[in-house]
Amino acid sequence: MTGETTSTLPTAAAPGRAGPISPRPLPPTGEALVTELKAEVELRAAAVLELGRGSEEAAAVLRQVGELNTVVRRPPAAIQQAMEACRDPDTSLERIVNTFRRDPALAQSLLRHANAPFYSRGGASCGSLIEAAQRVGLAGLSSVLMSSLMESLLSQPGGSLGRLVQQVWTHSVRTAPIARKLAGVASLGPERVFTLGLLHDFGKLLILDRFATYRAQGGRSLAPDEFLTISLKALHGPLGGLAALTWSLDVEASAAIATHDRGPLRYEGNLLSEVLCIAEWADLTEIRERGWDYEGFWERAGLTLPIEDCRTALAASD
Numbered sequence: 001m002t003g004e005t006t007s008t009l010p011t012a013a014a015p016g017r018a019g020p021i022s023p024r025p026l027p028p029t030g031e032a033l034v035t036e037l038k039a040e041v042e043l044r045a046a047a048v049l050e051l052g053r054g055s056e057e058a059a060a061v062l063r064q065v066g067e068l069n070t071v072v073r074r075p076p077a078a079i080q081q082a083m084e085a086c087r088d089p090d091t092s093l094e095r096i097v098n099t100f101r102r103d104p105a106l107a108q109s110l111l112r113h114a115n116a117p118f119y120s121r122g123g124a125s126c127g128s129l130i131e132a133a134q135r136v137g138l139a140g141l142s143s144v145l146m147s148s149l150m151e152s153l154l155s156q157p158g159g160s161l162g163r164l165v166q167q168v169w170t171h172s173v174r175t176a177p178i179a180r181k182l183a184g185v186a187s188l189g190p191e192r193v194f195t196l197g198l199l200h201d202f203g204k205l206l207i208l209d210r211f212a213t214y215r216a217q218g219g220r221s222l223a224p225d226e227f228l229t230i231s232l233k234a235l236h237g238p239l240g241g242l243a244a245l246t247w248s249l250d251v252e253a254s255a256a257i258a259t260h261d262r263g264p265l266r267y268e269g270n271l272l273s274e275v276l277c278i279a280e281w282a283d284l285t286e287i288r289e290r291g292w293d294y295e296g297f298w299e300r301a302g303l304t305l306p307i308e309d310c311r312t313a314l315a316a317s318d
Contacts, residue, residue, distance in 0.1 A: 021264055021266055021302060023266040023267055023268040023302075024036075024265075024266070024267055024268065025267070025268055026251065026252065026255055026267045026268065026269070026270060027251060027255070028251075029251065030245050030250075030251055030254070033241070033245065033251050033254060033255060033258075034242065034245055036265075037238040037241050037242050037245075037258055038238075038242070040238040040258075040265050041065055041235060041238045041239060041242070042065070044234045044235055044238070045062050045065045045234075045235060047234070048062065048227070048230055048231055048234050048235065049062045051227070051230055052227045052230075055227055057211075057214060057227060058227050060214050061207075061210050061211060061214055061227075061231070062231075064210050065235070075149050075152065075153075075247075076103075076152050078099065078102055078103035078106055079103075079106065079145055079148055079149050079152065081099050081102075082096065082099035082100060082103075082106060082141075082145055083142075083145050083149075083247075083248075085099050086138060086141055086142055086145065087248065093130070093133055093134070094130065096133065096138075096141060097129050097130050097133050100129055100133075100141075100144075101129060105148065106144070106145075106148055107129055109144045109147060109148050110129060110132050110133065110136070110141070110144050111126070111127070111129070111132050113132070113136055113140060113143065113144045113147075114126050114131075114132035114133075114135045114136050114140070115132075118177070118180070118190075119135050119136060119140070136191070137191070139189055139190075139191030139192060139195075140191050142191070142195060143191050143194050143195045143198070146195045146198055146199060146247075147195075147198050149247070150169070150172070150198055150199065150202065150205075151169075153205070154169060154205060157208070157209075157211075157212030157215075157216070161208055161211060161212050161215070164204075164208055165205060165208050168201050168204045168205055168208070169205075171201065171280075171283060171284075172197065172198050172199070172200065172201050172202075173198070174283045174287075175197045175198075175200065175201075175276075175279045175280050175283045176194045176195070176197030176198045176279075177194065177197070178197065178279040178282050178283055178314065179193045179194060179196065179197035179200075179275050179276060179279035180193050180194040180197065181279075181313045181314060181316055182275045182278060182279060182305075182310060182313050182314070183275065184313065185275075185305055185306065185309045185310055185313050186271040186272070186274065186275050186305060187271075188271065188272065188275065192253070193272070193275055193276075196253055196256060196257060196272060196275075196276060197276065197279055199240065199244060199249075199257055200240065200256075200257050200260050200276045200280065201236060201240065201280075202240045202243050202244075202257070203235065203236030203237060203238070203239035203240030203241075203243065203257075204232050204236040204240075206236075206239050206240070206243060207228075207231055207232055207235060207236060207239065208232075211228055211231075233261075236261075237257070237258050237259060237260060237261045237263065237265070238258045238265065240257045240258060241254045241255060241257045241258025241259070242254075242258075243257075244257050244258075252270060252272055253272060255267050255270055255272075255273065256270055256272030256273040256275075256276055257276070259273045260273050260276035260277050260280065261277070262277050262300075262301040262302060262303075266302065271304075271305065274301075274303050274304065274305050275305070277301050277303065278301075278303065278305070278310055278314075281297055281301075282314050294307050294310075294311060295307065
Protein backbone atom coordinates (compact mmCIF):
# COMPACT_ATOMS: atom_id res chain seq x y z
CA MET A 1 0.00 0.00 0.00
CA THR A 2 2.65 2.52 0.98
CA GLY A 3 4.73 2.37 -2.16
CA GLU A 4 2.17 1.71 -4.86
CA THR A 5 2.61 3.54 -8.13
CA THR A 6 -0.44 3.78 -10.33
CA SER A 7 -1.25 5.59 -13.51
CA THR A 8 -4.54 6.96 -12.19
CA LEU A 9 -6.03 7.75 -8.83
CA PRO A 10 -9.26 6.04 -7.78
CA THR A 11 -12.09 7.54 -9.81
CA ALA A 12 -13.80 8.95 -6.75
CA ALA A 13 -10.57 10.58 -5.64
CA ALA A 14 -10.15 12.46 -8.88
CA PRO A 15 -13.50 13.93 -9.90
CA GLY A 16 -13.69 15.30 -13.40
CA ARG A 17 -10.46 13.55 -14.38
CA ALA A 18 -11.88 10.82 -16.62
CA GLY A 19 -10.43 10.38 -20.09
CA PRO A 20 -6.92 11.03 -21.47
CA ILE A 21 -4.48 12.95 -19.32
CA SER A 22 -3.09 16.16 -20.84
CA PRO A 23 0.25 17.20 -19.31
CA ARG A 24 0.54 20.85 -18.28
CA PRO A 25 3.46 23.19 -18.89
CA LEU A 26 5.84 23.23 -15.93
CA PRO A 27 5.16 26.33 -13.78
CA PRO A 28 7.94 28.91 -14.24
CA THR A 29 8.38 29.74 -10.54
CA GLY A 30 8.13 28.10 -7.14
CA GLU A 31 5.24 30.38 -6.23
CA ALA A 32 3.28 29.28 -9.30
CA LEU A 33 3.95 25.61 -8.49
CA VAL A 34 2.78 26.12 -4.88
CA THR A 35 -0.48 27.57 -6.20
CA GLU A 36 -1.04 24.62 -8.54
CA LEU A 37 -0.17 21.98 -5.94
CA LYS A 38 -2.38 23.56 -3.28
CA ALA A 39 -5.28 23.52 -5.72
CA GLU A 40 -4.53 19.88 -6.54
CA VAL A 41 -4.47 18.92 -2.86
CA GLU A 42 -7.77 20.69 -2.24
CA LEU A 43 -9.38 18.93 -5.20
CA ARG A 44 -8.19 15.51 -4.14
CA ALA A 45 -8.92 16.09 -0.44
CA ALA A 46 -12.50 17.07 -1.24
CA ALA A 47 -12.97 13.85 -3.21
CA VAL A 48 -11.39 11.73 -0.48
CA LEU A 49 -13.57 13.40 2.14
CA GLU A 50 -16.61 12.56 0.03
CA LEU A 51 -15.55 8.90 0.13
CA GLY A 52 -15.21 9.13 3.90
CA ARG A 53 -18.49 10.95 4.44
CA GLY A 54 -19.73 10.41 7.97
CA SER A 55 -16.28 9.45 9.20
CA GLU A 56 -15.08 11.44 12.19
CA GLU A 57 -11.50 10.60 11.27
CA ALA A 58 -11.92 11.71 7.66
CA ALA A 59 -13.23 15.10 8.69
CA ALA A 60 -10.65 15.63 11.44
CA VAL A 61 -7.59 14.66 9.39
CA LEU A 62 -8.57 16.46 6.19
CA ARG A 63 -9.30 19.65 8.09
CA GLN A 64 -5.54 19.75 8.60
CA VAL A 65 -4.69 19.45 4.91
CA GLY A 66 -4.39 23.22 4.65
CA GLU A 67 -1.81 23.09 7.41
CA LEU A 68 0.02 20.27 5.65
CA ASN A 69 0.24 22.52 2.59
CA THR A 70 2.21 25.16 4.42
CA VAL A 71 3.71 23.76 7.62
CA VAL A 72 6.52 21.21 7.51
CA ARG A 73 8.60 20.78 10.61
CA ARG A 74 11.85 22.71 10.35
CA PRO A 75 15.04 20.66 10.07
CA PRO A 76 17.26 20.24 13.14
CA ALA A 77 19.71 23.10 13.56
CA ALA A 78 22.77 21.14 12.41
CA ILE A 79 21.11 20.00 9.20
CA GLN A 80 19.72 23.47 8.52
CA GLN A 81 23.16 25.07 8.96
CA ALA A 82 24.76 22.50 6.65
CA MET A 83 22.05 23.02 4.02
CA GLU A 84 22.57 26.78 4.10
CA ALA A 85 26.32 26.33 3.74
CA CYS A 86 25.87 24.03 0.72
CA ARG A 87 23.59 26.57 -0.98
CA ASP A 88 26.04 29.45 -0.55
CA PRO A 89 28.19 29.63 -3.72
CA ASP A 90 30.92 31.47 -1.79
CA THR A 91 31.25 28.82 0.94
CA SER A 92 34.45 26.78 0.99
CA LEU A 93 34.39 23.01 1.21
CA GLU A 94 36.20 23.24 4.55
CA ARG A 95 33.42 25.38 6.01
CA ILE A 96 30.76 22.96 4.76
CA VAL A 97 32.66 20.04 6.29
CA ASN A 98 32.86 21.93 9.59
CA THR A 99 29.04 21.98 9.75
CA PHE A 100 29.12 18.19 9.44
CA ARG A 101 31.77 17.90 12.15
CA ARG A 102 29.45 19.60 14.65
CA ASP A 103 26.96 16.74 14.48
CA PRO A 104 28.18 13.14 14.94
CA ALA A 105 25.19 11.68 13.11
CA LEU A 106 25.84 13.87 10.07
CA ALA A 107 29.53 13.00 10.10
CA GLN A 108 28.79 9.28 10.23
CA SER A 109 26.25 9.60 7.42
CA LEU A 110 28.81 11.37 5.22
CA LEU A 111 31.45 8.70 5.79
CA ARG A 112 28.94 5.92 5.14
CA HIS A 113 27.81 7.60 1.91
CA ALA A 114 31.36 8.15 0.67
CA ASN A 115 32.31 4.53 1.32
CA ALA A 116 29.26 3.10 -0.45
CA PRO A 117 29.99 0.97 -3.56
CA PHE A 118 28.86 3.75 -5.92
CA TYR A 119 31.79 5.90 -4.80
CA SER A 120 34.40 3.47 -3.51
CA ARG A 121 34.35 1.17 -6.56
CA GLY A 122 36.34 -1.37 -4.58
CA GLY A 123 39.02 1.16 -3.68
CA ALA A 124 40.33 2.15 -0.29
CA SER A 125 37.86 3.44 2.25
CA CYS A 126 38.11 7.05 3.35
CA GLY A 127 38.20 7.89 7.03
CA SER A 128 38.37 11.68 7.06
CA LEU A 129 35.42 13.98 6.49
CA ILE A 130 37.28 16.27 4.11
CA GLU A 131 38.30 13.28 1.97
CA ALA A 132 34.73 12.00 2.05
CA ALA A 133 33.40 15.41 0.99
CA GLN A 134 35.89 15.60 -1.87
CA ARG A 135 34.88 12.12 -3.01
CA VAL A 136 31.10 12.75 -3.10
CA GLY A 137 31.11 16.41 -4.14
CA LEU A 138 28.47 19.01 -3.43
CA ALA A 139 25.66 16.88 -4.89
CA GLY A 140 26.66 13.99 -2.64
CA LEU A 141 26.73 16.24 0.41
CA SER A 142 23.19 17.35 -0.44
CA SER A 143 22.10 13.71 -0.66
CA VAL A 144 23.52 13.04 2.81
CA LEU A 145 21.68 16.06 4.20
CA MET A 146 18.35 15.11 2.63
CA SER A 147 18.66 11.54 3.88
CA SER A 148 19.43 12.80 7.39
CA LEU A 149 16.57 15.27 7.15
CA MET A 150 14.13 12.53 6.21
CA GLU A 151 15.24 10.35 9.10
CA SER A 152 15.03 13.24 11.58
CA LEU A 153 11.44 14.01 10.58
CA LEU A 154 10.14 10.44 10.71
CA SER A 155 7.33 10.06 13.22
CA GLN A 156 7.38 7.05 15.52
CA PRO A 157 3.70 6.38 16.16
CA GLY A 158 4.01 2.69 17.03
CA GLY A 159 1.50 -0.03 16.14
CA SER A 160 0.24 -0.40 12.58
CA LEU A 161 1.07 3.21 11.70
CA GLY A 162 4.64 2.72 12.88
CA ARG A 163 4.98 -0.27 10.58
CA LEU A 164 3.68 1.80 7.67
CA VAL A 165 6.18 4.58 8.41
CA GLN A 166 8.99 2.03 8.34
CA GLN A 167 7.70 0.55 5.09
CA VAL A 168 7.65 3.96 3.42
CA TRP A 169 11.19 4.71 4.56
CA THR A 170 12.68 1.36 3.55
CA HIS A 171 10.94 1.59 0.17
CA SER A 172 12.47 5.06 -0.33
CA VAL A 173 15.93 3.78 0.63
CA ARG A 174 15.61 0.98 -1.93
CA THR A 175 14.21 3.28 -4.63
CA ALA A 176 16.98 5.90 -4.47
CA PRO A 177 19.82 3.74 -5.88
CA ILE A 178 17.48 2.34 -8.54
CA ALA A 179 16.66 5.88 -9.63
CA ARG A 180 20.38 6.65 -9.78
CA LYS A 181 20.83 3.79 -12.24
CA LEU A 182 18.35 5.48 -14.57
CA ALA A 183 19.96 8.92 -14.40
CA GLY A 184 22.10 8.41 -17.49
CA VAL A 185 19.12 7.36 -19.61
CA ALA A 186 17.50 10.74 -18.88
CA SER A 187 20.80 12.71 -18.94
CA LEU A 188 20.32 13.71 -15.30
CA GLY A 189 22.79 14.05 -12.45
CA PRO A 190 22.99 10.73 -10.56
CA GLU A 191 23.18 12.28 -7.09
CA ARG A 192 20.26 14.58 -7.78
CA VAL A 193 18.16 11.62 -8.85
CA PHE A 194 19.32 9.62 -5.83
CA THR A 195 18.20 12.42 -3.49
CA LEU A 196 14.77 12.65 -5.08
CA GLY A 197 14.44 8.89 -4.83
CA LEU A 198 14.81 9.27 -1.06
CA LEU A 199 12.26 12.10 -0.96
CA HIS A 200 9.66 10.87 -3.46
CA ASP A 201 7.21 9.43 -0.89
CA PHE A 202 7.69 12.02 1.84
CA GLY A 203 4.07 13.10 1.41
CA LYS A 204 3.02 9.73 2.81
CA LEU A 205 5.04 10.38 5.96
CA LEU A 206 3.26 13.72 6.39
CA ILE A 207 -0.12 12.01 6.11
CA LEU A 208 0.84 9.20 8.49
CA ASP A 209 2.06 11.79 10.99
CA ARG A 210 -1.36 13.47 10.94
CA PHE A 211 -3.18 10.19 11.41
CA ALA A 212 -0.86 9.30 14.28
CA THR A 213 -1.51 12.66 15.95
CA TYR A 214 -5.28 12.23 15.59
CA ARG A 215 -5.29 8.72 17.00
CA ALA A 216 -2.91 9.60 19.83
CA GLN A 217 -5.46 12.19 20.93
CA GLY A 218 -8.11 9.49 21.24
CA GLY A 219 -9.71 9.77 17.83
CA ARG A 220 -11.52 6.75 16.42
CA SER A 221 -10.16 5.15 13.26
CA LEU A 222 -11.91 3.42 10.41
CA ALA A 223 -11.46 -0.32 10.10
CA PRO A 224 -9.65 -1.65 8.18
CA ASP A 225 -7.94 1.69 7.49
CA GLU A 226 -9.81 2.24 4.25
CA PHE A 227 -9.69 6.01 4.52
CA LEU A 228 -5.99 5.94 5.36
CA THR A 229 -5.26 3.85 2.25
CA ILE A 230 -7.17 6.21 -0.02
CA SER A 231 -5.61 9.30 1.56
CA LEU A 232 -2.08 8.00 1.11
CA LYS A 233 -2.68 7.11 -2.51
CA ALA A 234 -4.47 10.30 -3.47
CA LEU A 235 -2.63 13.03 -1.56
CA HIS A 236 0.99 12.04 -1.07
CA GLY A 237 2.32 13.32 -4.41
CA PRO A 238 1.32 16.99 -4.26
CA LEU A 239 1.93 17.14 -0.51
CA GLY A 240 5.46 15.84 -1.03
CA GLY A 241 6.01 18.42 -3.75
CA LEU A 242 4.92 21.20 -1.40
CA ALA A 243 7.28 19.92 1.29
CA ALA A 244 10.15 19.91 -1.21
CA LEU A 245 9.47 23.55 -2.05
CA THR A 246 9.70 24.50 1.64
CA TRP A 247 13.22 22.98 1.64
CA SER A 248 14.14 25.17 -1.34
CA LEU A 249 14.30 22.40 -3.91
CA ASP A 250 13.96 23.71 -7.43
CA VAL A 251 10.70 23.71 -9.40
CA GLU A 252 11.57 20.75 -11.62
CA ALA A 253 12.56 18.54 -8.68
CA SER A 254 9.55 19.51 -6.56
CA ALA A 255 7.22 18.94 -9.50
CA ALA A 256 8.78 15.52 -10.06
CA ILE A 257 8.04 14.50 -6.47
CA ALA A 258 4.50 15.85 -6.82
CA THR A 259 3.80 13.87 -10.00
CA HIS A 260 5.85 10.68 -9.65
CA ASP A 261 2.62 8.70 -9.23
CA ARG A 262 1.83 9.67 -12.86
CA GLY A 263 -1.75 10.44 -11.84
CA PRO A 264 -4.03 13.12 -13.32
CA LEU A 265 -1.45 15.87 -12.68
CA ARG A 266 1.54 15.65 -15.04
CA TYR A 267 3.98 18.21 -16.41
CA GLU A 268 5.37 18.27 -19.94
CA GLY A 269 8.91 17.04 -20.38
CA ASN A 270 9.60 16.37 -16.69
CA LEU A 271 11.97 13.41 -17.03
CA LEU A 272 12.71 13.48 -13.29
CA SER A 273 9.10 12.46 -12.69
CA GLU A 274 9.47 9.57 -15.14
CA VAL A 275 12.68 8.35 -13.51
CA LEU A 276 11.08 8.34 -10.06
CA CYS A 277 8.02 6.56 -11.40
CA ILE A 278 10.09 3.83 -13.09
CA ALA A 279 12.37 3.38 -10.08
CA GLU A 280 9.41 2.97 -7.75
CA TRP A 281 7.77 0.49 -10.11
CA ALA A 282 11.01 -1.49 -10.41
CA ASP A 283 11.38 -1.74 -6.63
CA LEU A 284 7.79 -2.87 -6.11
CA THR A 285 7.97 -5.32 -8.99
CA GLU A 286 11.07 -6.89 -7.49
CA ILE A 287 9.78 -6.97 -3.91
CA ARG A 288 6.36 -8.33 -4.83
CA GLU A 289 7.74 -10.72 -7.45
CA ARG A 290 5.44 -9.42 -10.17
CA GLY A 291 5.94 -9.86 -13.88
CA TRP A 292 8.12 -7.23 -15.60
CA ASP A 293 5.51 -5.86 -18.00
CA TYR A 294 7.52 -2.94 -19.38
CA GLU A 295 5.25 -2.20 -22.32
CA GLY A 296 2.06 -2.23 -20.25
CA PHE A 297 3.56 -0.05 -17.54
CA TRP A 298 4.98 2.47 -20.02
CA GLU A 299 1.54 2.86 -21.58
CA ARG A 300 -0.31 3.20 -18.27
CA ALA A 301 2.15 5.73 -16.87
CA GLY A 302 2.52 7.75 -20.07
CA LEU A 303 6.32 7.38 -20.13
CA THR A 304 8.58 8.69 -22.89
CA LEU A 305 12.01 7.39 -21.80
CA PRO A 306 13.24 4.56 -24.06
CA ILE A 307 12.15 1.18 -22.70
CA GLU A 308 15.21 -0.78 -23.77
CA ASP A 309 17.67 1.74 -22.36
CA CYS A 310 15.80 1.69 -19.04
CA ARG A 311 15.70 -2.10 -19.05
CA THR A 312 19.49 -2.21 -19.57
CA ALA A 313 20.11 0.37 -16.85
CA LEU A 314 17.92 -1.48 -14.35
CA ALA A 315 19.73 -4.74 -15.06
CA ALA A 316 23.16 -3.20 -14.37
CA SER A 317 24.89 -4.15 -11.15
CA ASP A 318 25.25 -1.56 -8.41
